[in-house]
Amino acid sequence: MARRFPWVLAAVAWSDAPQFTRGVHDGLPLLSYGCAPRHLLATYRQLRAMGKRPNGQDPVAVLYVRHNGSGKTSFASLYLIAKAAPVRPMTPAKFAALAKANLARRICRTCGKDPLYILPTSTRQCWKCFEANENSEIAEAA
Numbered sequence: 001m002a003r004r005f006p007w008v009l010a011a012v013a014w015s016d017a018p019q020f021t022r023g024v025h026d027g028l029p030l031l032s033y034g035c036a037p038r039h040l041l042a043t044y045r046q047l048r049a050m051g052k053r054p055n056g057q058d059p060v061a062v063l064y065v066r067h068n069g070s071g072k073t074s075f076a077s078l079y080l081i082a083k084a085a086p087v088r089p090m091t092p093a094k095f096a097a098l099a100k101a102n103l104a105r106r107i108c109r110t111c112g113k114d115p116l117y118i119l120p121t122s123t124r125q126c127w128k129c130f131e132a133n134e135n136s137e138i139a140e141a142a
């Protein structure tokens with residue numbers, strides 16, 4: 001049986017010398033668990049935990065992880081820590097924009113009221129309006 005991810009010596013963005021990778025995924029070097037240099041590469045969430053953001057850079061490698069329980073393989077983009085920038089701080093305008101967006105998720109499109117919970121995206125209606133609508137449809141059908 002051929003191995004799915006053979007070791008390949010390839011040129012990589014984080015080193016001047018060719019490094020061992022597990023092939024290519026979406027045109028990027030593929031790495032397996034334990035072979036990505038932790039001090040040079042990080043996933044988006046790892047950058048975030050360090051208080052950094054990718055700063056517009058494209059991922060330089062892809063990490064794959066096999067889940068033995070389900071037999072599934074998941075992939076994560078890896079970014080250069082050296083090219084990452086600090087996370088932008090929250091500003092009053094950002095807080096206001098987020099508050100507005102969260103409020104918009106609670107406004108019923110039929111009665112225009114805020115029922116104090118987030119409405120389902122399928123109907124964008126509060127439960128009262130949804131029920132009234134359902135009942136009128138049943139009445140029309142009868």
Ligand SMILES: [Zn+2]
Pocket residue numbers: 108109110111112113125126127128129130
């Ligand atoms: Zn409503």
